[in-house]
Amino acid sequence: MAALPDGPARDALRQRVVRAWMPMAERLALQFRxxxxxxxxxxxxAMLGLVKAVHRYDPGRGTxxxxxxxxxxxxxxxxxFRDHMWDVHVPRRVQELRNRVRAAHQELTRTADGxxxxxxxxxxxxxxxxxxVRAGLEALGSFSTLSLDSALPGADDxxxxxxxxxxxxxxxxxxxxxxxxxxxxxxxPPREREILYLRFFCDMTQSRIAERLGISQMHVSRLISRTCDRLYERVMGRVA
Incomplete structure (x- = not known):
């Protein structure tokens, strides 16, 4: 195949090679079930990896x-698995640490009576x-996440x-x-402060405030609206 120029003949031979090695690729895939x-x-x-192998293989290297x-x-x-199966994105280096820690944990657990x-x-x-090791242990719980609806261990209610x-x-x-x-x-000013105090802290109506201060209810309404707008602008301006 390497000696053939690009064209239909080489493509047909490449497809024959891929089909011939598909059982091998399938066996490798089943190892990860x-x-x-x-x-x-x-x-x-696995078939995608096989196609890449056929495309990249160079018999001239003697392999x-x-x-x-x-x-x-x-x-x-x-x-x-590394790029698509993790529920939480973890850097590749930490993924490798996780794999090493996981394998070592299994080995040591078998030789330490559980x-x-x-x-x-x-x-x-x-x-x-x-x-x-700590980074690898933390990554052990990042491959698959728990649902927020999962019951806590030991919770019967x-x-x-x-x-x-x-x-x-x-x-x-x-x-x-x-x-x-x-x-x-x-x-x-004292009068505006008193109006706000009577309205919002003493829960007095605008009409009662107007009677107490000897002004019209409309005037009280305008003073409350104007004062509140000014307070809002000052506070928000200071925050900004």
Missing amino acids: NRGETVEDLRQV AFESFAVPTVVGEIKRH RGPGVEELAAHTGMSEDE GYALGDTLGAAEPGFQLVVDRESLKPELRAL
């Missing part, structure tokens, strides 16, 4: 096609630093993960608003 990806998708990724194709197909499958190894043991076994999430406290913003207004309220 039960890891969260469907078998059909694994087959498709048998199988020796070149197997790592190419396996690499394509692993790349698929006891989970600690960070120091994992670091000594892998030759990694303790910080790298349906208490779910989402029930543990906090919410914004509305009272905090009220405190911020009041503290922002205090200096502006102190700077108001």
